[in-house]
Amino acid sequence: MLELRGVEKRYGGALAAGPLELAIGAGEVVALIGPSGGGKSTVLKLLLGLLAPEAGTVLLAGAPLRDDPAVRRRFGYVVQGGGLFPHLTAAANAALVARHLGWDRARVRARLEALAALARLPAGALERFPSELSGGQAQRVSLMRALFLDPEVLLLDEPLGALDPITRAELQDDLRAAFRALGRTVVLVTHDLAEAAYLAPRLVVLRDGRIVQDGTLEDLVRAPAEPYVSRFVHAHRALPVPPEGS
Numbered sequence: 001m002l003e004l005r006g007v008e009k010r011y012g013g014a015l016a017a018g019p020l021e022l023a024i025g026a027g028e029v030v031a032l033i034g035p036s037g038g039g040k041s042t043v044l045k046l047l048l049g050l051l052a053p054e055a056g057t058v059l060l061a062g063a064p065l066r067d068d069p070a071v072r073r074r075f076g077y078v079v080q081g082g083g084l085f086p087h088l089t090a091a092a093n094a095a096l097v098a099r100h101l102g103w104d105r106a107r108v109r110a111r112l113e114a115l116a117a118l119a120r121l122p123a124g125a126l127e128r129f130p131s132e133l134s135g136g137q138a139q140r141v142s143l144m145r146a147l148f149l150d151p152e153v154l155l156l157d158e159p160l161g162a163l164d165p166i167t168r169a170e171l172q173d174d175l176r177a178a179f180r181a182l183g184r185t186v187v188l189v190t191h192d193l194a195e196a197a198y199l200a201p202r203l204v205v206l207r208d209g210r211i212v213q214d215g216t217l218e219d220l221v222r223a224p225a226e227p228y229v230s231r232f233v234h235a236h237r238a239l240p241v242p243p244e245g246s
């Protein structure tokens with residue numbers, strides 16, 4: 001469904017990512033993980049065609065990705081931070097592209113209701129502005145907007161950033177259920193390994209713009225491709241709870 005072949009991305013001459021080889025099958029759920037600045041967002045934007053590579057080819061369903069609105073509509077994209085327009089209600093944000101394409105009110109309303117149920121957005125929240133939504137609700141609206149046109153591929157850049165742990169855990173459950181219900185190809189970016197492993201069976205570790213490992217959590221734990229992967233896996237701090245009886 002998605003493929004990077006020998007892809008390189010430079011900013012001002014400096015290599016930010018690549019050369020990259022990556023193939024993602026239809027219906028796969030893949031997490032891109034790694035340190036800040038490792039190249040996760042860059043890879044997501046290359047897959048989406050938001051960035052053009054200086055070398056190599058990006059393929060969508062076997063054909064080179066073209067810069068064309070019809071091609072972009074095959075993707076749903078949740079940008080880092082949600083990217084909702086502050087002057088539009090949640091409903092207007094979610095339905096923005098559909099309205100632009102001329103969907104009538106009844107069709108928009110039916111789709112909003114179906115997606116609000118899928119994204120578990122509380123009734124009433126659709127008529128509010130982003131400043132009147134909680135962080136978790138805003139993320140749910142961003143997800144609804146990405147799914148509105150029923151895209152073949154869903155790309156999510158840190159969809160659960162900046163949420164408290166309880167809201168984050170609830171949204172992880174809901175995202176996982178939504179991915180299963182949709183059966184679409186999903187690529188998500190997170191720097192949280194536990195979240196990545198909960199949501200995606202396949203983990204791609206990026207560091208310094210290169211793929212250092214591509215496998216399951218078990219592969220990363222049992223057979224780390226380089227010492228960095230091992231450090232990343234073991235960098236999670238346990239709770240500093242005193243032992244019982246002390």
Ligand SMILES: Nc1ncnc2c1ncn2[C@@H]1O[C@H](COP(=O)(O)OP(=O)(O)OP(=O)(O)O)[C@@H](O)[C@H]1O
Pocket residue numbers: 011012016034035036037038039040041042043191
């Ligand atoms: N527009 C840009 N101009 C110049 N350099 C950039 C630009 N965007 C990203 N970079 C650089 O490219 C590299 C990869 O950045 P990228 O945003 O893809 O990393 P990331 O893994 O998504 O990081 P984070 O987790 O912090 O979002 C970094 O060194 C970054 O500084």
